[in-house]
Amino acid sequence: MLGKYSKHSNIFTLFIIMISVFVIISIFLPNKFLTVRNFQSMFSQIPEFGLLAIAMMLAMLTGGIDLSVVATANLSGIVAALVLTKYNIFQTGGYEEIYTILLAITAALIVSLICGFLNGVLVAYVGVPAILATLGTMGLFTGISIIVTKGYGIVGFPGKFLYIGSGTVFLIPIPMIIFIICVLAIVIIINRTTFGFSVFMLGSNPIAARFSGIRNENILIKAYMVSGLFAGIASIIMISRVNSIRPGYGEVYLLQAILVCVLGGVDPSGGEGNLYGLIMGIFTLQILQSGFNILSFSPFFKKVIWGLILILVMVINFYREKESPKLLKKV
Amino acid sequence: MPENSEKFLEVKNVSKSYVGVQALDKVSLSIHKGEIDCLVGENGSGKSTLIKIIAGVVQPDEGEIIINGKSFKKLHAIDSIREGIQVIYQDLSLFPNMTIAENISLNQMVERKRKIISWHEINDIAEKEISRINKELNLEEKVENISIANKQLVAICRALTQDAKLIIMDEPTTAIAKKEIDFLFSVITDLKKRGISTLFVSHKLSEVLKISEKVTVIRDGKLVGVYNTKDLNHDKLSFYMSGRKITNSAFNYQKEKLEPKKPLLEVKDLSKKGNFQDISFKVYSGEIIGITGILGSGRTELALALFGLNKPDSGNIYIDGKLANIKYPKDAIDLGLSYLPEDRLNQGLFIKKSIGNNIVVTVLKSLLSRFNLINNNNKYKSAKEWTEELNVLAPSLDTSAQSLSGGNQQRIVIAKWLATNPKIFILDGPTVGIDVASKSNIHHIIRNLANRGMGVIIISDEIQEILNNCNRLIVIKEGRMVKEMDTNEVSEDKLLEILSRKIV
Amino acid sequence: MKKDIKNFKIQRLLKQHELYLFVVIVMYSLFITYLNPNFMSLENLFDLGKSSAVMGIMAIGVFVVLLSGGIDISFTAVAISGQYIAANFLIASGIDNIMLAFLISCSVGVVLGAINGFLISKFNIPTLIATLGTSSVFHGALLTIVGTKAINSAQLPDCFKAFGSFDVFTLTKPNGVYYGLSIFVIVFIIIAILTWLILKYTMLGRGIYAIGGDINSAIRSAFNIPKIQFFIYCYVGFLAGIAGVIHISLIRYGNPTYIVGDELSVIAAVVLGGTRITGGTGTIIGTIMGVAMITILNNSLILVGLSSYWHDLFVGLIIIISVSITSYQNKMSVGNIIFRR
Structure with missing residues (x-):
């Protein structure tokens, strides 16, 4: 982006924050934090909410928000789980199993694309504010998940499928590899395609975008579909890592995804934000998360902290904006 | 100038600068009680800043403001309102979701620090003010459903409820029709009889000359002078505003050199209900066509239709002689059309x-x-x-x-x-809000484009801009083409007359 | 002038949103009555009223927030905090007084609401993000500090139970069984009227409409925006505090994980009632009807043999459909493409 240089200071600040968090936790918890096992576990956790954060970022860049990311991931995960358990009659583990797994993944991704498409249509064509559209679809997707599973969890997937969530290649967890591939893909999509460029421009000023020949409806639908797709990919990693899925799993990810976005410098009003910031936000959050786990903080206490950090980031952003030089107002 | 009456407002040597830009440089202005004054200047001359300073919304870097003999170094918005100064901004600052009655009365309630609302009182106040300006409006109607002219009257009534002694109107005539302007002027004249002064901010000279008693001219943030309206005429005022003699050198269309046979753009019987009707014209290579008409005449709607942003009901558009199917701006761009929109900050940038x-x-x-x-x-x-x-x-x-x-x-x-x-470039209000030097530079750019063979359409309500830069012009009124002619066939006065003439 | 008249008609039609909703509710009720004649009995209606009070009170809070152009999703966390702290205080102190319970719960509500109001008015944080954050903090803090221990019926102070079974008047069925109109309904009605009075007859209330209508005009009209915003979120907290106490009195059981998660239904009820998230438009009557519709729907799901699993799906669909209708109308009435996103 031509505009990225002005954002350098922001990214630098984030980098300092990330390193400081890392150093502080390393100093206080050296034996438990700085271990290969801990890093492996961190690397297998990052992809789940990292992908959801990227999904959230896409919606935010267009000037909207996607409150249905976790519900989308859940529904896709449940569809995949149903395929896996229903077709998994061959306990032998031959080609049939691979076939089942591929079918499950495909089904999950298609479902996630449909979810995103629905959000996109509501926002782009019907003109529903993104908050309410995705709040509604969040209820809808969760509702479908509950009806399909009758509220129970689905457990026990084929061994080969679990490899996706828990296997490693040269000590690197497979989820991390998937994540890296996804990040590279989204970097290219956002920074080097006409679609990505249009997303930024539309998010910055939808009216000017329309006047410049951008088809806003198309871009919005695509953006929400890509957002859905990333939620779908996250769901595959999610269910294969914990070998189960139940409706409502991972609700905390919604807050974390939004938190990572605002921490990473994505402007909730649209048009501003970059992936380098987002990724540093993701790592910072995971380092903290890992520290809290080592300190065995309760999930409730973590909830408090995530909420506080979210608010703190917004307050800091408020002061940063205030301090940036006042520009010539419309005279 | 009513020398006998006392001064209500006096602004002395006020300066204001924004980051790197001197918006106002030692500007002074005075208004007597019951006087109708005009503040004129081109777009970007500093008018808005001066108004904001008088309203107390912006604090000047230096200078003094005297209201009713009281001197203010730092005038705050609340002081300004208490002293009886009411500004009606261009956006009118109304609440679309509330009724006319409430819009008129609410500010007074806020100012009087009321805690409880009496709807009787609200209706009484509104009814009284509305009847005082001799107008009938349904007080229960929500403001989002009324015309701009009526909204303006609501804003004036609201100002009057707050014991206004001076009403400042920022470009009140841009969005309303001739008949409504006449009514507005009659309201302003009535206010004068009640001892209320009006400061009318405009860049439309004919209106300024018609309504005002005294004119203050500013240019590039500096005071040019204060003149009695009776000593002014159109040419003088326009010279004071722009700082140069307007040389009526029309754009020289090099028809012979370019020798176009078929038009670049042809519009045939284009209609859209409620927007424009039966519009037909041609644009040849190297031409600059002016389209003029007041806001709401359908000029912008027409341009949007050409650009795929306002689907016409019937009629055809031909580009290079071929029927063009323009559904979206993208289609228009692919066919070689460009459109510089009216609202630079929201639509263009x-x-x-x-x-x-x-x-x-x-x-x-x-x-x-x-x-x-x-x-x-x-x-x-x-x-x-x-x-x-x-x-x-x-x-x-x-x-x-x-x-x-x-x-x-x-x-x-x-x-x-x-x-x-592009082959065809439509520019809607290309120099709105732009300083004089840049303005002429932009005109220069446009002329160059035409000389290179581009077909250009300028949409503007600035008559000078149209006359100086176009070889042909089209007047649109209430959605219809009322006149098409070569610019060298028409004088400024004649064009003004056509514009203000009623359609029979 | 012609245009004005035309618009006036359109507006009158749009105003009938409440009328449409009313017709839908009546028709749906008739349909349910056809399936299960007991539905329309006075007893069942009283029951519905009683069970809808919690949602109704919270919905009125959400209505006020949406009116100002904001959104609050922390009110459920506030309600459960107020409830749980009040109930535990009464148990610990041994004072068995429902008024004290309300006092404590509402105070907690106002304090937590004030935090929202402070963050939103002082730091300009988008309301969704601010309340998402505080929701997490409030609920997380409650669970961290007081734990997850439920309050069972035996522990619950008698005043809650008495309040829960207090009827303002009772009637007798032919078979000798008593039934009556719960005090909850009266509380709900009082709150609805109080809110209506505030919105219609106080400067504060008009300020809420003003902010929602056009915030820049509100600033120029010298409304004290931070003060109004602060009030709005305190008021939502206050109502959540009341809802919290009524909730525990209704089900005679307290669990710190209850209520949280019901935001969706409440917001659905409000938007179903015709309130726009963009602010400035909506009525109390519409909100009450929205609550009635959602309550009847929930109630009837079981009556027609669909399990409660369908609840979320329906709530989601209601939000999507009702918001789609209002948004689409809005998009069409704006007409000119220039102003569309």
């Missing part, structure tokens, strides 16, 4: 984005290289080429558009369209 991104947004496809990915070098080259071509003054291509002056911003919008290499 991505104000927070860099200059570079603002320019290349229309030509994304041409930036692609291997694997259909955007090549940042192409992007940089393309943007640089156009900023140099149009002399955009900016530290770098990464500078965001919001830090530029109006003139430079507009040059960027022009650049973004020139990058698409």
Whole structure:
């Protein structure tokens, strides 16, 4: 982006924050934090909410928000789980199993694309504010998940499928590899395609975008579909890592995804934000998360902290904006 | 000038600068009780800043403001209101979701620090004010459903409820029709009888000459002078405003040299219900066509229709003799049409984005290289080429558009369209809010484009702009073409008369 | 002038949103009555009223927030905090007084609401993000500090039970069984009227409409925006505090994980009632009807043999459909493409 240089200071600040968090936790918890096992576990956790954060970022860049990311991931995960358990009659583990797994993944991704498409249509064509559209679809997707599973969890997937969530290649967890591939893909999509460029421009000023020949409806639908797709990919990693899925799993990810976005410098009003910031936000959050786990903080206490950090980031952003030089107002 | 009556407001040597821009430089202004004054200046001359200072919304860097003999070094909004100064901004600041009655009365309630609302009182106040200006309005109607002219009257009534002694109206006539302007003027004359002064801010000279007793002219943030209206005429005033003799050198259309046979653009019987009707005209290569008419006449709606943003009900558009099917702006761009919109800040620019991104947004496809990915070098080259071509003054291509002056911003919008290499360029209000120097530079750019064979359409309500830059002009009134003629056949006065004449 | 008249008609039609909703509710009720004649009995209606009070009170709070152009999703966390702290205080102190319970719960509500109001008015944080954050903090803090221990019926102070079974008047069925109109309904009605009075007859209330209508005009009209915003979120907290106490009195059981998660239904009820998230438009009557519709729907799901699993799906669909209708109308009435996103 031509505009990225002005954002350098922001990214630098984030980098300092990330390193400081890392150093502080390393100093206080050296034996438990700085271990290969801990890093492996961190690397297998990052992809789940990292992908959801990227999904959230896409919606935010267009000037909207996607409150249905976790519900989308859940529904896709449940569809995949149903395929896996229903077709998994061959306990032998031959080609049939691979076939089942591929079918499950495909089904999950298609479902996630449909979810995103629905959000996109509501926002782009019907003109529903993104908050309410995705709040509604969040209820809808969760509702479908509950009806399909009758509220129970689905457990026990084929061994080969679990490899996706828990296997490693040269000590690197497979989820991390998937994540890296996804990040590279989204970097290219956002920074080097006409679609990505249009997303930024539309998010910055939808009216000017329309006047410049951008088809806003198309871009919005695509953006929400890509957002859905990333939620779908996250769901595959999610269910294969914990070998189960139940409706409502991972609700905390919604807050974390939004938190990572605002921490990473994505402007909730649209048009501003970059992936380098987002990724540093993701790592910072995971380092903290890992520290809290080592300190065995309760999930409730973590909830408090995530909420506080979210608010703190917004307050800091408020002061940063205030301090940036006042520009010539419309005279 | 009513010398006998006392001064209500006196602004003395007020200066104000924003980051790097001297918006006002030692400007003075005075208004007597019951006087109708005008503040004139071209767009960007500092009028708005001066109003804001009088309203107490903006604090001047230096100078003094005296209201009713009381001197204020720092005038706050609340002081200004208490002293009886009411500003009616162009956006009117009404609440669309509330009724007319409440819009009129609410500010008074707020000012009197009321805690409890009496709806009887609200209706009584509103009814009284409305009847005092001899108007009938349904008080229970929500403001979002009434016409702009009526909204304006609501805003005036609201100002009157707050014991206004001076009402400042910022460009009140831009969005309303002739008949409504006449009614507005009769209201202002009535106010004078009640001892209320009016400061009328405008750049429309004929109206200024008609309504005012005294005119204060500012240019480039400096006071040009204060004149009695009876000593002024159109030419003098326009000279004071622009600082130069307007030489009526019309744009010289080089028909002989270009010898176009078929029109670049032909519009045939284009109609859209409630917008415009039976519009037909042709634009040839190298021509600059002016389309003029007041706001709401359908001029912008017509341009939007050509650009795929306002689907016409019937009629055809031909480009290069071929029937054009324009559904979206993209289609128009692909056919060689460009449209510089009326509202630069909202429609033309991505104000927070860099200059570079603002320019290349229309030509994304041409930036692609291997694997259909955007090549940042192409992007940089393309943007640089156009900023140099149009002399955009900016530290770098990464500078965001919001830090530029109006003139430079507009040059960027022009650049973004020139990058698409258009055959036909429609410019809607190309110099609104732009300082004099930049204005003539932009006119120069437009003329050059035409000389290179582009077909240009300028939409403007500035008569001078149309007469000086176009070879042909079309007058639109209430959605219909009322006149089409060569600019050298018509004088300014004649055109004014056509514009204000009623349709039979 | 012609245009004005035309618009006036359109507006009158749009105003009938409440009328349409009313017709839908009546028709749906008739349909349910056809399936299960008991539905329309006075007893069942009283029951519905009683069970809808919690949602209704919270919905009125959400209505006020949406009116100002904001959104609050922390009110459920506030309600459960107020409830749980009040109930535990009464148990610990041994004072068995429902008024004290309300006092404590509402105070907690106002304090937590004030935190929202402070963050939103002082730091300009988008309301969704601010309340998402505080929701997490409030609920997380409650669970961290007081734990997850439920309050069972035996522990619950008698005043809650007495309040829960207090009827303002009772009637007798032919078979000798008593039934009556719960005090909850009266509380709900009082709150609805109080809110209506505030919105219609106080400067504060008009300020809420003003902010929602056009915030820049509100600033120019010298409304004290931070003060109004602060009030709005305190008021939502206050109502959540009341809802919390009524909730525990209704089900005679307290669990710190209850209520949280019901935001969706409440917001659905409000938007179903015709309130726009963009602010400035909506009525109390519409909100009450929205609550009635959602309550009847929930109630009837079981009556027609669909399990409660369908609840979320329906709530989601209601939000999507009702918002789609209002948004689409809005998009069409704006007409000119220039102003569309």
